[in-house]
Amino acid sequence: MNKIINILKEKKSIPLDQFINISLYDKKFGYYMKKNPFGKDGDFITSPLISNLFGEMVAIWCVAFWEHMGKPKKILLVELGPGDGSLCKDLLRTFIQFKDFYNSLEINLLEISDLLKTIQKVKINNRKVKWIKKINEINCGPVIFLGNEFFDSLPIKQIYKKKKLFFEKYVALSNDNKKIRFLHKKANNSLIKRIQDLNLVSTGHVIEYPIKALKFLEVIAEKINEFDGGLLTFDYGYTETKNQNTLQSVKKHKYTNLFSIPHHSDITSHLNFKLFHKILKKNNLNVEKITNQNEFLRKIGILERANILSKKMTFKKKANMFYRLKRLMDYREMGSLFKVLFAQKKGRKFSLGF
Numbered sequence: 001m002n003k004i005i006n007i008l009k010e011k012k013s014i015p016l017d018q019f020i021n022i023s024l025y026d027k028k029f030g031y032y033m034k035k036n037p038f039g040k041d042g043d044f045i046t047s048p049l050i051s052n053l054f055g056e057m058v059a060i061w062c063v064a065f066w067e068h069m070g071k072p073k074k075i076l077l078v079e080l081g082p083g084d085g086s087l088c089k090d091l092l093r094t095f096i097q098f099k100d101f102y103n104s105l106e107i108n109l110l111e112i113s114d115l116l117k118t119i120q121k122v123k124i125n126n127r128k129v130k131w132i133k134k135i136n137e138i139n140c141g142p143v144i145f146l147g148n149e150f151f152d153s154l155p156i157k158q159i160y161k162k163k164k165l166f167f168e169k170y171v172a173l174s175n176d177n178k179k180i181r182f183l184h185k186k187a188n189n190s191l192i193k194r195i196q197d198l199n200l201v202s203t204g205h206v207i208e209y210p211i212k213a214l215k216f217l218e219v220i221a222e223k224i225n226e227f228d229g230g231l232l233t234f235d236y237g238y239t240e241t242k243n244q245n246t247l248q249s250v251k252k253h254k255y256t257n258l259f260s261i262p263h264h265s266d267i268t269s270h271l272n273f274k275l276f277h278k279i280l281k282k283n284n285l286n287v288e289k290i291t292n293q294n295e296f297l298r299k300i301g302i303l304e305r306a307n308i309l310s311k312k313m314t315f316k317k318k319a320n321m322f323y324r325l326k327r328l329m330d331y332r333e334m335g336s337l338f339k340v341l342f343a344q345k346k347g348r349k350f351s352l353g354f
């Protein structure tokens with residue numbers, strides 16, 4: 001049974017963001033709802049699964065930010081989309097070494113998939129950690145929002161402009177009902193106004209509108225404004241103005257056609273970091289300059305830490321650790337395509353890693 005096909009048969013067409021949402025997050029058939037997609041035997045791998053040192057560096061950054069905020073007696077860390085729980089587990093392993101911080105700490109995980117929640121519960125197994133359903137549930141702070149590859153997994157709309165007219169990409173079935181295809185419909189006025197207000201308009205190119213991510217950013221900003229704190233996010237993305245189709249689908253570590261196996265392949269898009277920057281500023285936050293993963297990890301001291309660890313390692317272990325670091329940091333791998341953004345409450349000027 002393929003829910004997408006049935007929906008398309010019934011509704012004839014749906015906007016691209018709805019297609020992505022159903023493909024990935026339908027309660028029963030969604031890609032993230034029925035399998036653990038991470039790791040060598042899955043479909044893709046993320047930084048926390050490549051090396052524990054990633055989580056260790058992020059943990060050090062969190063402790064330093066807490067110190068910058070004056071070591072508040074209570075600090076809430078909210079991880080957005082914790083995947084298989086690897087990052088949270090690594091964070092806790094480091095946090096425990098900073099006693100005062102650890103005693104002040106509470107962690108909330110925001111996860112849409114019940115299956116992944118179960119995997120996280122088994123892996124993390126720590127009473128400091130609770131699961132929340134909505135960011136709106138957060139009612140205390142200061143709060144540090146943390147995400148790795150969260151925003152790039154959220155549904156987007158695609159629009160383009162041709163001869164003064166705007167079209168939105170929809171998804172439909174071919175005439176013989178055998179294939180899924182794009183359909184271009186005239187965009188409605190409220191959507192046109194929204195992308196014009198955001199200055200996303202260009203002629204002839206695809207405009208990507210991260211509708212869901214922007215909603216998240218607004219609630220996150222509201223909470224930071226109310227309770228103090230910040231947002232640190234790592235994602236695939238770009239900082240230059242570029243109207244490009246960045247939508248991609250991945251299966252077994254290889255790119256695949258977006259429409260060939262809905263519900264069975266991951267779908268992501270690259271983040272328009274300039275737009276994120278703009279929205280967070282508009283919502284009154286102070287946004288640090290956007291950096292890349294290589295620079296961020298280097299500035300926290302990942303190479304020094306690796307050198308210390310390597311002194312007690314066998315040659316084989318050492319080689320493995322540095323091979324993994326290369327994957328995280330090489331400019332031809334995740335070092336430059338992955339960007340890091342940090343937004344904090346207005347007036348704060350914490351800049352470690354940037």
Ligand SMILES: C[S@@+](CC[C@H](N)C(=O)[O-])C[C@H]1O[C@@H](n2cnc3c(N)ncnc32)[C@H](O)[C@@H]1O
Pocket residue numbers: 032038046047048049080081082083084087110111112113116147148149150153154
């Ligand atoms: C690409 S994975 C990244 C996982 C993990 N952060 C990592 O780096 O390995 C995206 C994660 O976000 C979760 N997610 C996606 N949309 C969500 C939403 N609206 N609310 C909560 N979690 C969501 C997914 O289930 C998954 O855990």
